[in-house]
Amino acid sequence: MSSTVVAGIGELVTCDGAGTDGLGARTGAAVVVEDGLVAWIGPQSAAPAADRRVDVGGRAVLPGFVDSHAHLVFAGDRGDEFAARMAGTPYDGGGIGVSVAATRAATDDELRALLAARVAEMRAQGTTTVEVKSGYGLTVEDEVRALRLAREVTQETTFLGAHVVPAEYAADRAAYLDLVTGPMLAAAAPYARWVDVFCEPHSAHAFTAEEARAVLVAGREAGLGLRVHGNQLGPGPGVQLAVELGAASVDHCTYLSGADVDALAAGTTVATLLPGVEFSTRSPYPDAAALLQAGVDIALATDCNPGTCYSSSMPFVIALAVREMGLTPGQAVYAATAGSARSLRRDDVGRLVVGARADLTVLDAPSHVHLSYRAGVPIARALDLRA
Numbered sequence: 001m002s003s004t005v006v007a008g009i010g011e012l013v014t015c016d017g018a019g020t021d022g023l024g025a026r027t028g029a030a031v032v033v034e035d036g037l038v039a040w041i042g043p044q045s046a047a048p049a050a051d052r053r054v055d056v057g058g059r060a061v062l063p064g065f066v067d068s069h070a071h072l073v074f075a076g077d078r079g080d081e082f083a084a085r086m087a088g089t090p091y092d093g094g095g096i097g098v099s100v101a102a103t104r105a106a107t108d109d110e111l112r113a114l115l116a117a118r119v120a121e122m123r124a125q126g127t128t129t130v131e132v133k134s135g136y137g138l139t140v141e142d143e144v145r146a147l148r149l150a151r152e153v154t155q156e157t158t159f160l161g162a163h164v165v166p167a168e169y170a171a172d173r174a175a176y177l178d179l180v181t182g183p184m185l186a187a188a189a190p191y192a193r194w195v196d197v198f199c200e201p202h203s204a205h206a207f208t209a210e211e212a213r214a215v216l217v218a219g220r221e222a223g224l225g226l227r228v229h230g231n232q233l234g235p236g237p238g239v240q241l242a243v244e245l246g247a248a249s250v251d252h253c254t255y256l257s258g259a260d261v262d263a264l265a266a267g268t269t270v271a272t273l274l275p276g277v278e279f280s281t282r283s284p285y286p287d288a289a290a291l292l293q294a295g296v297d298i299a300l301a302t303d304c305n306p307g308t309c310y311s312s313s314m315p316f317v318i319a320l321a322v323r324e325m326g327l328t329p330g331q332a333v334y335a336a337t338a339g340s341a342r343s344l345r346r347d348d349v350g351r352l353v354v355g356a357r358a359d360l361t362v363l364d365a366p367s368h369v370h371l372s373y374r375a376g377v378p379i380a381r382a383l384d385l386r387a
């Protein structure tokens with residue numbers, strides 16, 4: 001057993017649910033960490049003795065960000081597609097095929113190195129838990145490879161064979177659906193915690209409500225939890241399908257009807273908002289404040305991917321959610337930590353309470369407000385407590 005007291009904390013944000021905003025923010029507090037877990041939180045003057053002391057010099061400390069939606073196993077570059085989109089070419093999901101071709105052509109070691117670099121980039125910006133999806137392989141072998149590599153960096157791995165229908169199956173979607181719900185799922189399930197589907201009638205490459213239902217039901221029967229990409233490109237069935245099937249999360253939620261909001265408020269599915277996608281595709285931002293008002297549980301994540309949001313930055317996402325989606329700085333921080341942990345059905349991350357993982361993020365700033373107040377400035381990083 002080795003213990004560390006983290007002292008000199010300016011503002012401690014615990015996201016323990018205390019206070020009207022749930023942030024549990026306090027000053028003058030210290031945190032004692034033992035063997036990677038939070039062992040004690042209280043006034044610094046009352047902190048128990050520890051083997052080691054780390055003084056953060058008046059900086060704010062908060063739970064490490066939980067990025068609950070990311071596509072990190074890919075090769076290739078789509079900067080030209082982004083530039084074309086900014087020049088007026090609309091997004092329809094077709095560019096995913098470019099990443100599929102590059103990913104299939106990459107070696108294991110190349111993909112492993114790309115993945116490691118992206119995870120390190122996230123950690124350097126304060127993210128300590130990340131969900132990683134497959135979905136750029138779209139063959140049995142390539143999907144299993146992506147999940148196997150993802151498992152090397154996180155336990156939150158998601159089988160997304162139903163990302164798009166690959167080009168070689170464009171003339172026979174039913175055959176691809178049989179593959180995704182049959183042999184591909186069977187091979188992928190041992191490496192995955194979740195199954196996900198791009199349910200989007202507005203894209204010819206993605207999946208209809210009926211197809212998405214088949215993917216999710218098969219995934220559930222294989223023992224996986226459910227996640228859905230829904231309502232990204234226009235109004236659609238994804239949100240209500242996710243709620244009906246008890247999915248842990250429905251992600252994007254860019255276009256929501258009143259009935260969608262009512263369904264979310266009545267169900268247990270978290271609405272995961274991805275404002276980096278609206279930014280990178282010049283789409284309208286959903287009204288996150290209205291969702292909170294309606295009683296919907298929300299989360300924030302990056303959707304880091306080579307097409308619609310190649311940003312790994314949770315601070316950027318937080319700033320966008322405050323500026324463009326109506327959240328207060330505190331609401332955005334909560335959604336990016338405890339909220340996104342909830343979307344992963346985790347209670348050991350995303351908040352700092354005794355027994356939780358000691359995933360601490362430190363800001364070169366006195367309070368969490370600076371994450372959105374100082375947008376674009378690299379003030380957040382995961383605190384490394386290893387000796």
Ligand SMILES: [Zn+2]
Binds near residue numbers: 303
């Ligand atoms: Zn996504």
